[in-house]
Amino acid sequence: MKLQLNLKYFTLTIVLLFLELIIALYVKDEIIRPYGGDFLVVIFIYCFCRSFLVYPSNPLLFAVLLFAYGVEFSQYFNLIQSLGLSQNRLAQWVLGSSFSWLDMLAYTAGVVLIWIIENKTGRKPSKFENVNQ
16 A cells, blocks of 8 residues: 555545535435435545555445445444434534435445446556556
8 A cells, every 4th residue: 555645536535525515514305415425425435545545446445335334334333322422413424323224325336336437437557556456
């Protein structure tokens, strides 16, 4: 693993952060807010990681998906209540408050979209990626 700033992914990270904030603060519907945000959050996390890490995309995608699943399962086990953070709005926003299989589907769809884009765009892997794949 190598650290190196990638401006393309960093720019995408900033754009996605603003989209997530707009959704969280201003969208009050039953589709975009609960599922669009979950779909975008895995893309955001992936782009954030790619902003600084030179690492093969497939293992990174798998790690992002496992992380998202872990956060979702923490909701199933009421981790936020166990930590005494149920009144903390930031904790609720970051960790979420209720488990949903549809959220898991949204995370999976986001990762699948990234996988399609990364593997179908003809992007040439770096030397580092060639060595480690």
